[in-house]
Amino acid sequence: MHKNKYTSQLHEIINSANTIILGKEHKLRLALTCILAKGHLLIEDLPGVGKTTLAHTFAQLLGLQFSRIQFTSDMLPADVLGISIYEQTNSQFTFHPGPVFSNVLLADEINRATPKTQSALLEAMEEHQVTLDGKTRDLPKPFFVIATQNPSEQIGTFPLPESQLDRFLMSISLGYPDAQAERQLLMSNDKREELNKLVSCLDENELNQMQDQVQHVTTTDDLLDYVQALISYSRNSGLFEYGLSPRAGLALLHVSKAWAMLNERDYVIPEDVQAVLPSVVRHRLHPVDPDATQTIDVLLQDVAIP
Amino acid sequence: MMLLNKLQPPNVQPAALILLLGLMLVLLPHFSHLPLWLSLVTTSLVIWRACYELQLCKIPGKLILFLFTIMLLVGIVLSYHTLVGRDAGSAMLLGLLCLKLFEIKSYREISIIINLALFSIVINFLFNQSIAVAFTMLLALAVLFTALIGFQHNYKKLSQLTPFPIDIIRSSEKQHFKLAFKMLAQAIPFAIVLFILFPRVDGPLWGLPEDAFSAETGLSDNMSPGRISQLSNNTSVAFRVQFDSAVPGQDKLYWRGPVMWNFDGYSWTAPSNERIAISHFEFTGLGEKTNYTITLQPHNTFWMFALDLPSTLPDRSRLSANMQMLSLSPVQKLKRYQISSYTRYILPTYSQISLERYLELPETNSSSPDSNLYKSRQLIKKLKVPGNPQQTINNVLNYFATQDFYYSRQPPLLYNNPVDEFLFETKRGYCEHYASSFTVLMRLTGIPSRIVTGYQGGEINPLDNYMTLRQSDAHAWSEVYLGDKGWVRVDPTAAIPPGNIENTDDAIRLNSTLKKPSTLFKSSWLSKQMKQMHFAWDAINNRWNQWVLGYNNKKQKAFFEAIGIPDITWQGLSQLLFSLLAILTALLALIVFSNQSKQYNDIQHYYDKFLKKLRKADLTKENYEGAADFCQRVILKQPDSKSAIEQITQLYQELRYKKYSEENLKCFKNKINSF
Numbered sequence: 001m002h003k004n005k006y007t008s009q010l011h012e013i014i015n016s017a018n019t020i021i022l023g024k025e026h027k028l029r030l031a032l033t034c035i036l037a038k039g040h041l042l043i044e045d046l047p048g049v050g051k052t053t054l055a056h057t058f059a060q061l062l063g064l065q066f067s068r069i070q071f072t073s074d075m076l077p078a079d080v081l082g083i084s085i086y087e088q089t090n091s092q093f094t095f096h097p098g099p100v101f102s103n104v105l106l107a108d109e110i111n112r113a114t115p116k117t118q119s120a121l122l123e124a125m126e127e128h129q130v131t132l133d134g135k136t137r138d139l140p141k142p143f144f145v146i147a148t149q150n151p152s153e154q155i156g157t158f159p160l161p162e163s164q165l166d167r168f169l170m171s172i173s174l175g176y177p178d179a180q181a182e183r184q185l186l187m188s189n190d191k192r193e194e195l196n197k198l199v200s201c202l203d204e205n206e207l208n209q210m211q212d213q214v215q216h217v218t219t220t221d222d223l224l225d226y227v228q229a230l231i232s233y234s235r236n237s238g239l240f241e242y243g244l245s246p247r248a249g250l251a252l253l254h255v256s257k258a259w260a261m262l263n264e265r266d267y268v269i270p271e272d273v274q275a276v277l278p279s280v281v282r283h284r285l286h287p288v289d290p291d292a293t294q295t296i297d298v299l300l301q302d303v304a305i306p
Numbered sequence: 307m308m309l310l311n312k313l314q315p316p317n318v319q320p321a322a323l324i325l326l327l328g329l330m331l332v333l334l335p336h337f338s339h340l341p342l343w344l345s346l347v348t349t350s351l352v353i354w355r356a357c358y359e360l361q362l363c364k365i366p367g368k369l370i371l372f373l374f375t376i377m378l379l380v381g382i383v384l385s386y387h388t389l390v391g392r393d394a395g396s397a398m399l400l401g402l403l404c405l406k407l408f409e410i411k412s413y414r415e416i417s418i419i420i421n422l423a424l425f426s427i428v429i430n431f432l433f434n435q436s437i438a439v440a441f442t443m444l445l446a447l448a449v450l451f452t453a454l455i456g457f458q459h460n461y462k463k464l465s466q467l468t469p470f471p472i473d474i475i476r477s478s479e480k481q482h483f484k485l486a487f488k489m490l491a492q493a494i495p496f497a498i499v500l501f502i503l504f505p506r507v508d509g510p511l512w513g514l515p516e517d518a519f520s521a522e523t524g525l526s527d528n529m530s531p532g533r534i535s536q537l538s539n540n541t542s543v544a545f546r547v548q549f550d551s552a553v554p555g556q557d558k559l560y561w562r563g564p565v566m567w568n569f570d571g572y573s574w575t576a577p578s579n580e581r582i583a584i585s586h587f588e589f590t591g592l593g594e595k596t597n598y599t600i601t602l603q604p605h606n607t608f609w610m611f612a613l614d615l616p617s618t619l620p621d622r623s624r625l626s627a628n629m630q631m632l633s634l635s636p637v638q639k640l641k642r643y644q645i646s647s648y649t650r651y652i653l654p655t656y657s658q659i660s661l662e663r664y665l666e667l668p669e670t671n672s673s674s675p676d677s678n679l680y681k682s683r684q685l686i687k688k689l690k691v692p693g694n695p696q697q698t699i700n701n702v703l704n705y706f707a708t709q710d711f712y713y714s715r716q717p718p719l720l721y722n723n724p725v726d727e728f729l730f731e732t733k734r735g736y737c738e739h740y741a742s743s744f745t746v747l748m749r750l751t752g753i754p755s756r757i758v759t760g761y762q763g764g765e766i767n768p769l770d771n772y773m774t775l776r777q778s779d780a781h782a783w784s785e786v787y788l789g790d791k792g793w794v795r796v797d798p799t800a801a802i803p804p805g806n807i808e809n810t811d812d813a814i815r816l817n818s819t820l821k822k823p824s825t826l827f828k829s830s831w832l833s834k835q836m837k838q839m840h841f842a843w844d845a846i847n848n849r850w851n852q853w854v855l856g857y858n859n860k861k862q863k864a865f866f867e868a869i870g871i872p873d874i875t876w877q878g879l880s881q882l883l884f885s886l887l888a889i890l891t892a893l894l895a896l897i898v899f900s901n902q903s904k905q906y907n908d909i910q911h912y913y914d915k916f917l918k919k920l921r922k923a924d925l926t927k928e929n930y931e932g933a934a935d936f937c938q939r940v941i942l943k944q945p946d947s948k949s950a951i952e953q954i955t956q957l958y959q960e961l962r963y964k965k966y967s968e969e970n971l972k973c974f975k976n977k978i979n980s981f
Contacts, residue, residue, distance in 0.1 A: 222962045267964035271932035304929035 006210055007264045012201045013061045020057045020195055021050050023181025030172050030279050036258040038211050039169020040125050040145040049174045055106040055146040056195055062207055063200030064103035071113035077120035081130050100124050103140055107147040111157040122164050142207055169251055171283040217257035218267040225306045226270050227253055233303045239295055241286045252280045270305045320479045321456025322359045326352050328449035332426045335439045336400055341385045344397055351404035365408045374405055396429045416457050423450055437850050451486035495890050503883040505876040506859040524605055524777045525759055527564050530573030531720045535736035538715045540777035543603055544761060545611055546848050547773040550597040556763055558649035560614040563760030565628035571668040571678050572724055574757045591617055591648030601851055602641040608632045613647035620645055640856050653792030661787060664754035681726045686750040695753050695788055702747050703801040713807040737799045741782040744798035754787040770845040909961050916954055916978045933958050950981055
């Protein structure tokens with residue numbers, strides 16, 4: 001593993017992101033982990049807490065092309081994927097790619113779109129390609145979606161079904177900044193301007209290499225025992241309506257590896273699993289008791305590290 | 307395997323080749339008894355299948371296979387004249403097993419083939435129970451298990467029987483072999499316990515077919531010229547002797563076997579009514595009694611061998627009227643008996659009536675020169691000393707010694723009148739020629755005489771100090787009845803002058819009566835070493851016979867007496883057997899379990915020590931808490947020992963979650979002990 005090379009770059013990314021989004025280092029790290037693990041990120045939060053800024057920041061820092069879709073209830077799949085338009089100059093249909101043809105796509109308020117449009121995007125996320133007019137077009141690589149979702153109690157939302165939530169590797173919520181960060185934010189200049197000044201620390205190739213490197217992080221039998229214990233507890237404890245699926249288990253392990261790599265280790269320790277578990281399972285597990293807010297913490301505390 | 311069938315996993319080719327190798331190993335010892343054509347057919351079928359696996363050729367269709375099967379059965383019937391019994395049955399099984407190779411479609415056929423191959427391993431022991439076969443079969447077992455594991459691994463992956471690919475089923479062929487070998491090694495203690503403790507039954511346990519016992523006949527119950535000399539190059543062991551008292555001189559080592567007295571002009575026989583045993587025999591032994599134990603190789607006939615002449619009889623044996631020791635049932639498996647003999651003796655005298663048959667000769671017209679024995683009759687007129695049989699014998703022996711007789715392994719063929727032809731024309735013969743013509747000459751002079759066959763001499767193994775008698779030691783001599791002295795042994799072969807012995811080995815054997823075995827081989831260093839190795843190998847074989855093949859009811863009892871449990875019943879034996887098996891299982895489980903968790907236990911044991919030390923400072927690690935998190939918490943409270951705690955935590959993490967190494971474990975232990 002090119003430890004020094006990657007760690008310094010990852011360090012730089014986190015540090016730079018920290019100057020834009022204040023007081024949220026842990027969330028930034030989780031978001032970066034999700035990118036390293038080649039997964040899509042779901043941010044569930046209220047408007048105005050910096051979701052868009054976060055997506056934009058990473059696109060800038062990773063040297064990736066960024067585009068954004070603001071979902072509304074009257075949006076159609078063509079608005080996301082693109083459309084073929086008849087050009088009079090050469091009497092041919094020309095494909096105009098939609099915003100989905102980019103490296104980092106910010107899908108804002110995804111739960112305000114109709115299920116038809118949602119599934120068009122989610123299809124593209126899964127397949128990494130778009131089929132229109134009988135022609136299949138590959139999406140650029142890396143392709144990474146940050147979707148934001150308003151709390152579903154709000155008016156005019158179409159909540160994503162479980163099967164589609166499963167397409168997101170991780171989900172986080174940013175939450176309000178703490179008092180100190182808030183003060184700093186209020187005192188600072190326009191963050192948008194600072195954002196545009198950011199210098200990218202990586203290029204596409206390096207990111208691809210890093211993503212491939214994640215697979216080579218070591219996991220021992222002892223660690224797999226722990227992961228299996230967590231999964232089986234989620235299934236048998238009765239705390240959740242359904243347990244974690246095998247896909248969720250694989251996701252948990254892969255994200256843990258990415259987290260370990262981000263923390264300059266080439267092996268996974270239980271703390272890595274613990275650190276990423278809430279964001280991996282939050283959108284996949286439904287507590288039996290909907291009022292209990294800390295159910296995932298209970299899961300972590302009930303399972304002993306073997 | 308080629309992808310003819312979609313159920314076929316693509317990467318079972320190595321396992322299939324290993325299966326074919328295992329099958330070849332199983333077939334190998336069978337070749338010694340299969341007809342040549344069947345050996346060739348089975349081998350080529352296996353090679354054919356191997357070529358198919360390597361995608362070099364196609365396999366036959368169903369119709370051709372059917373034809374092959376018919377041809378195989380016809381061939382077996384033609385070779386054996388039957389389809390049942392040990393020989394034909396096993397030949398048919400092996401042939402069909404090799405044909406089955408072309409019917410592999412799914413895992414089911416593979417498991418059938420492997421099961422049949424395992425059965426064929428057992429069949430091998432019906433033919434041959436030597437060490438070499440036993441070890442080849444052990445290897446075959448390991449190879450077949452390797453193939454089985456390989457197939458199971460691939461088919462399991464195919465059917466998704468294991469949802470989580472746990473590393474129990476290893477993937478490379480080398481690992482499969484290791485696993486198979488490990489499993490066999492784990493089975494060995496069980497095999498030993500079962501071998502020692504399983505109640506033994508006297509006689510064969512199952513109703514095996516008549517021909518189920520392999521045996522080297524060696525001597526036979528009739529003797530014609532050329533009969534014994536054909537054994538002269540046969541080095542297979544007839545029996546082994548362990549002397550409990552001093553070894554008699556080489557000239558006393560006459561091992562008495564079948565006795566023959568009926569002569570038809572060509573061959574000597576012992577008519578079967580001769581088997582009638584005498585109930586009572588007495589003789590006067592002279593000199594030292596010799597005590598010894600004989601381990602007799604199976605030969606499928608009744609006779610047993612003893613040093614001339616046995617004074618006691620082992621169990622389940624009797625003595626014929628000719629002083630030949632006979633077993634009550636054919637010797638079909640290794641037989642071991644204790645016996646004592648006098649090498650010098652005087653037999654009681656018989657009444658004249660019972661001696662008549664020892665004077666019978668084929669009826670011929672004695673006056674015609676063309677008749678049988680005409681020349682012999684002429685000769686005996688010159689040699690006979692009336693009223694002095696001893697002098698007559700000496701004259702005859704002297705005739706052999708002076709008239710240019712040769713001792714030869716390849717004597718010329720004799721036809722209608724073998725005694726005359728030998729005495730006056732060819733003059734070259736093996737022991738049976740001398741014994742036969744001597745006995746005939748004795749009968750012509752009116753001295754009752756008979757032929758005794760058996761073995762002469764024997765080779766002392768200096769490593770283990772026992773004597774081996776081989777088929778090449780087969781010998782024939784005469785016994786003459788001398789009135790008051792009773793039956794007296796005369797060995798006419800010994801009268802041949804040393805210079806007239808064609809083969810040097812024979813010269814050594816026949817004239818070594820005074821020499822010690824160690825001085826016999828003055829040849830090169832290499833041949834000395836060869837001899838040593840030969841002795842060592844024979845000694846190992848002897849042990850194998852004594853302790854493995856010869857482990858019977860009696861030996862089992864003796865074993866338990868030796869370890870202080872006399873009179874063990876079969877109930878006690880089975881109780882002991884099952885409790886020992888239970889203990890072994892528990893032990894094995896313990897070893898396997900502790901091996902699996904040893905690394906973990908070691909690390910965890912020391913880490914627990916570390917935690918205990920911290921608990922004194924009121925810092926307790928929660929069950930769900932990771933070592934690193936705990937470390938952070940501890941450092942907050944105990945900033946002084948920060949570096950030590952961090953180092954310990956780092957080592958703990960690396961040992962458990964990165965890579966286990968003894969070095970790190972040592973370091974880890976030291977750090978914790980000094981914490």
